Amino acid sequence: MEARAAGPGGAGYNEALLHKTILVGDSGVGKTSLLVQFDQGKFIPGSFSATVGIGFTVMLLGDSGVGKTCFLLQFKDGAFLSGTFIATVGIDFRNKVVAVDGVKVKLQIWDTAGQERFRSVTHAYYRDAQALLLLYDITSKMSFDNIRAWLTEIHEYAQKDVVIMLLGNKADVSSERAVRTEDGASLAREYGVPFMETSAKTGMNVELAFLAIAKELKQRAMQPPDEPRFQIHDYIESQKKKSGCCAFA
């Protein structure tokens, strides 16, 4: 198994010499601080978010091959990684700062391996995540059928109030569609989570997914109690409608 071209910082190394180190341990032991030290060369007391306004950890979950890594790279670099599919090994991470209503929100995004054999590694990270993007591939019925098992796992390992969003990726491949948009929407309704179809290839709804998560997390952290709550479902629906090309159920 080859490791994907990713360490903190991303490209610029010889893939043949790439080694991956996976940090495993209880919540709070310092896994994230260690990575931040490695990535930025400094220790940030309190939390990794101290450098900018606020910061959150978002995790990408879903079967192997649904497009998690491509989804992250599209958001981070605006590029699509086509061609050979190299499965992620263990966990990888990228940071991106987004502006939400004038406040900088740093998202630390964990890209997890979808393959079953890495499952025990990814379990160790669930509790550190404030938000989970759960992806299936609209051309793979199996990846959709497995969403219920993913949600069971999430309920077992993640924080109780974690923000979850269901995403039907590869929406650009309509000729091979195996999961109807209504079925994705109805499963999401059943679990009370927001839903949209996305494409890591064209970038459709990729930024919207992260932005909606950032807005929800920011409002939870900073919103004065007397102000009306941000409604993530309404926000997504209104934004989806705005982009004529990408409106889904």
Ligand SMILES: Nc1nc2c(ncn2[C@@H]2O[C@H](COP(=O)(O)OP(=O)(O)OP(=O)(O)O)[C@@H](O)[C@H]2O)c(=O)[nH]1
């Ligand atoms: N057409 C199309 N292809 C995609 C899209 N997203 C990913 N792919 C392709 O799907 C394959 C798998 O993508 P990855 O991003 O590596 O999948 P993953 O979910 O990270 O897989 P694991 O790392 O094994 O968990 C690659 O060949 C991608 O080029 C998309 O939105 N549209």
